[in-house]
Amino acid sequence: MPNDNESPRDLEHELANSEAKTRAAQHLLKRAAEELEDLVEADCGEEQKNQASQAAERFRRAASL
Numbered sequence: 001m002p003n004d005n006e007s008p009r010d011l012e013h014e015l016a017n018s019e020a021k022t023r024a025a026q027h028l029l030k031r032a033a034e035e036l037e038d039l040v041e042a043d044c045g046e047e048q049k050n051q052a053s054q055a056a057e058r059f060r061r062a063a064s065l
Contacts, residue, residue: 025063026064029059029062030063032056033055033056036055036056037053037056040052040056
């Protein structure tokens with residue numbers, strides 16, 4: 001958490017780190033959605049496929065925020 005004594009350079013560095021963490025989390029969510037859909041295409045019942053597809057869509061929406 002920033003305080004009043006941090007320099008602009010420190011704040012820029014902290015912002016860049018936060019942005020990198022956000023991009024990494026978005027990438028992981030997208031990858032999880034893809035892997036979930038790949039698994040579902042295998043031997044799953046229709047209800048499980050629907051639930052997994054809905055979860056994958058939620059991951060993609062979360063990744064796009």
